[in-house]
Amino acid sequence: MSRRLLWPVLALVALLLVNVFVTPSFLSLRMQDGHLFGSLVDILRNGAPTLLIALGMTLVIATRGIDLSVGAVAAIAGAVTCTHIAAGGDPFSGMAIALALCALMGLWNGFLVSVVGVQPIIATLVLMTAGRGIAMLITEGQIITVDNPAYRQIGAGFLVLPIAILISVAALVGVALVTRRTALGLLIESVGVNPEASRLAGVRSRTIIWTVYVFVALCSGVAGLMISSNVSAADANNAGLWIEMDAILAVVIGGTSLAGGRYSLTGTLLGALIIQTLTTTVYTIGVPPEVTLVFKAVVVLAVCLLQAPALSRALAPRRKVVLP
Amino acid sequence: MTEPVVDIRGISVEFPGVKALQEVDFRLFPGEVHALMGENGAGKSTLIKALTGVHRPVAGEVLLGGERVAFAGPAQAQDAGISTVYQEVALCANLTVAENILLGREPRRFGAINGRAMRARAAELLARIGLRVDPRSTLASHPIAIRQLVAIARAVAIDARVLVLDEPTSSLDADEVAELFRIVRVLRDEGVAVLFVSHFLDQVYEIADRMTVLRNGRVVGEWTTAELGRLELVQAMLGRELGVLDELEHRPDKGRAGEPLLVAEQLGRKGAIAPFDLTIRRGEVVGLAGLLGSGRTELARLLYGADKADTGRVLVDGEPLKLRGPRAAIEAGIAFSSEDRKGEGLVADLSVRDNLILAMQAARGWARPVPRKQADELVAKYLKMLDIRPADPDALAGNLSGGNQQKLLLARWLVTRPRLLVLDEPTRGIDVGAKAQIQKLVAELAADGMAVLFISAELEEVVRVSDRVVVLRDRRVVAELSGVDLGVDDVVELIAATPGAEPEKVAS
Structure with missing residues (x-):
């Protein structure tokens, strides 16, 4: 394992140990009706949307970009599908329409960033704000509840493990294979490190940047389906709220620099697990609700500090200066 | 004391x-x-x-x-x-x-x-x-x-x-x-x-x-x-002992060139360079000389499609070439090594190997990765051929010294086997040894039939390496010099022809 993944792994192990200490049954798993149950399975299931979005976010960040609109896009995906089902539509066509719309929004973000040249944080802020409004328009301001067994599967279903986490992990493995077995990873990193040098070397910088924004929007769409399916409802205001922050944190904790360039998918996986375990830990150890966010912030800060170059230099043993 | x-x-x-x-x-x-x-x-x-x-x-x-x-x-x-x-x-x-x-x-x-x-x-x-x-x-x-x-x-x-x-x-x-x-x-x-x-x-x-x-x-x-x-x-x-530089002075095949490879007709861009005509033949080294800001880099960027031209056209092998961008140029066999190694050349955080195959990989597209074995062979070959040190394919390109970075950039383009190599200040800020190696390489490439456009602020170098020298002044092509007896003095005279302009420093 590479050195930069050391701290995230330690942080995850430490968090799990805290949980085992507080709740001795934390690690126990049981099989019931062909499903696995237990706290660990819950963490995986609840962390699936964050992991999926963080996966797309990793590629965006590797190209020096960022996407703040993922939460809004997730809300739109849920809103479209639930409204479609509530109107008597088929869940599968609903999901297809939702994902097509998400791809369109990814195209919009990618267009602003790669063609118009708007800074990513501003370009995606537009959709972050407007997206919730669009979701509200679709649901006409209501929380749309649906009762569709097929649709429930994606967020709450099980195939031994939760279907949601299976989807996210499959996406992770797929992306890892596609980017590392082909040259896509190299080209993405090259664009992230030095866009102009890459362009002059003949890399299709614009196409690559555009593609990663479409990909993260699709990830967000599927994550939005998981979130809304899990509760069988579409809540335009609260679905996927702040998930962009969790996703960005997962990427950063995983060791991918916001300055672009080298990225680590394994790191992102660890980061997403840390974030979700942290959220669970807050409940299991009974942190008062009013200080939950502070507690979360402290842990995240600690992990980020441990990875900071300045601190690791300070912690590294000093070389002895030989005097003449 | x-x-x-x-x-x-x-x-x-x-x-x-x-x-x-x-x-x-x-x-x-x-x-x-x-x-x-x-x-x-x-x-x-x-x-x-x-x-x-x-x-x-x-x-x-x-x-x-x-x-x-x-x-x-x-x-x-x-x-x-x-x-x-x-x-x-x-x-x-x-x-x-x-x-x-x-x-x-x-x-x-x-x-x-x-x-x-x-x-x-x-x-x-x-x-x-x-x-x-x-x-x-x-x-x-x-x-x-x-x-x-x-x-x-x-x-x-x-x-x-x-x-x-x-x-x-x-x-x-x-x-x-x-x-x-x-x-x-x-x-x-x-x-x-x-x-x-x-x-x-x-x-x-x-x-x-x-x-x-x-x-x-x-x-x-x-x-x-x-x-x-x-x-x-x-x-x-x-x-x-030094003998390389002297050797170059007497290239036997200097002045011998083949068919026109690239022809620029009234190519120009407002504020960058006035419309110019230029022909580059196979196996020929064309030098660009002029003071800083005379339009040397701007001319090169137009030929490569790094900037878009307002006027004129480019013909390659007699066929008009639509230069929409660097990719179009690369497909036509044109390679461009920028004067700004750090900003427009190397991808500092990637390894020497990745930097070396970047242009080749970009041309192949993402779906057809350069096989690891082939990449390793290419890297080994060019590290040795250009004497890039340290000869470690996994070293980060940003950690190499200036001369080695320059040689790495050259290698990036050489693996794509270009027909026209545009080198903007390939020897700036690098030492005598590496400079001689690069000049020698340019001569060898030309002897193998590659056309080279060579830009340098050092007139002696331009004159020594080139078969023909194009002189620029105030963003305008003012003259073309060729011949065996081409000397630095001739170029200096042309550059300094405007009242008030001083000849550029002639460094050895």
């Missing part, structure tokens, strides 16, 4: 896997200009960085004014009176000239920066070094040469005891170099110790009182300029 102001004794610096400096001694006296000489990777920059606190030595000591010092960073060194102007301008392009000069030492009033006082002080400093620029203008609006002089104004601003000039002249033209040297002499006569690093031997002999030569991280020796001749200096730097 007076006491040295800087006395470095037995200093060693190590990087992971590399002994950058080994037991180096170095003295710098007040009121002298001391040149630090050596090839790329000899340890010149490392020694400077050890002095200014960027690198921490593992052994040895640094005495400043007789007292032992160990700076934690350049800021501390600056406070102690050591001011440094680095090779690559390390200023903030988005700030104004005045802000850059006084950054960190802004005059204040009631705790806030006093903008008027700052501009006045900056104007004063600029006047002292005779640089006429508006202190309120943003730095980005000035060419690199001006930025370099602003960096020197910044160094002058702190009344330094020691002024370190690391390749300050690599992007300056003759006038600016003369101006810089005038300032350096003034400072020297005031008792400032000047440490000067340059690859231009002429300049070193013009300005330096004393030199120290480094090779492979060790000191070869220290001499006064008077006692060390040029030939001895070059031999001390290289540790071997």
Whole structure:
């Protein structure tokens, strides 16, 4: 394992140990009706949307970009599908329409960033704000509840493990294979490190940047389906709220620099697990609700500090200066 | 003799896997200009960085004014009176000239920066070094040469005891170099110790009182300029006899060229270069000569499609080529190595291997990766052929020295087997040995039938390498010279033909 993944792994192990200490049954798993149950399975299931979005976010960040609109896009995906089902539509066509719309929004973000040249944080802020409004328009301001067994599967279903986490992990493995077995990873990193040098070397910088924004929007769409399916409802205001922050944190904790360039998918996986375990830990150890966010912030800060170059230099043993 | 102001004794610096400096001694006296000489990777920059606190030595000591010092960073060194102007301008392009000069030492009033006082002080400093620029203008609006002089104004601003000039002249033209040297002499006569690093031997002999030569991280020796001749200096730097440069003078096949490969007809771009005609033949080296800002780079970028032309067209093999961008040029077999290695060339955070195959990979598209085995073979072949050091495919490209970075960029394009290679300042800021290797390579490539467009600020180099020289002046092609008896003087005359314009520095 590479050195930069050391701290995230330690942080995850430490968090799990805290949980085992507080709740001795934390690690126990049981099989019931062909499903696995237990706290660990819950963490995986609840962390699936964050992991999926963080996966797309990793590629965006590797190209020096960022996407703040993922939460809004997730809300739109849920809103479209639930409204479609509530109107008597088929869940599968609903999901297809939702994902097509998400791809369109990814195209919009990618267009602003790669063609118009708007800074990513501003370009995606537009959709972050407007997206919730669009979701509200679709649901006409209501929380749309649906009762569709097929649709429930994606967020709450099980195939031994939760279907949601299976989807996210499959996406992770797929992306890892596609980017590392082909040259896509190299080209993405090259664009992230030095866009102009890459362009002059003949890399299709614009196409690559555009593609990663479409990909993260699709990830967000599927994550939005998981979130809304899990509760069988579409809540335009609260679905996927702040998930962009969790996703960005997962990427950063995983060791991918916001300055672009080298990225680590394994790191992102660890980061997403840390974030979700942290959220669970807050409940299991009974942190008062009013200080939950502070507690979360402290842990995240600690992990980020441990990875900071300045601190690791300070912690590294000093070389002895030989005097003449 | 007076006491040295800087006395470095037995200093060693190590990087992971590399002994950058080994037991180096170095003295710098007040009121002298001391040149630090050596090839790329000899340890010149490392020694400077050890002095200014960027690198921490593992052994040895640094005495400043007789007292032992160990700076934690350049800021501390600056406070102690050591001011440094680095090779690559390390200023903030988005700030104004005045802000850059006084950054960190802004005059204040009631705790806030006093903008008027700052501009006045900056104007004063600029006047002292005779640089006429508006202190309120943003730095980005000035060419690199001006930025370099602003960096020197910044160094002058702190009344330094020691002024370190690391390749300050690599992007300056003759006038600016003369101006810089005038300032350096003034400072020297005031008792400032000047440490000067340059690859231009002429300049070193013009300005330096004393030199120290480094090779492979060790000191070869220290001499006064008077006692060390040029030939001895070059031999001390290289540790071997020089014959390569002479060989080049008499290329047997010079002037022999094939069919036209690329023809530009009235190609031009507003504000960059006036419409020009240019023909480049197979197996021919065409040189572009002209002063800084004469349009050399702009012309090259148009041919490559890096910038879009407003007028005219380009024909390759007689067929019109639509230059929508670099990819179209690459497909037509045109390669372009930028003068800005850091900004437009290397991808610093990627490995040597990845950098080397980048252009090839980009041409193949993402779905067809260069097989690992083929990549390794190519890397091994070109590291050896171009003598790139360290010969480690996994080293980060950003950690290579300037000359090795340049060779790596060349290798990136050579693996794509281009038909026309456009080289913009391929030898700037690199040492004599690497320079000779690159010039020799250009000659070999041309002999194999490749066309090369060679751009350099050094006229002697352009004339030596090229079959034909295109002369530019004020963003306009003014003449084409060819023939066996083509000399530097002819080119200088053409460049200097406008009243007021001075011939560019001719460096060896």
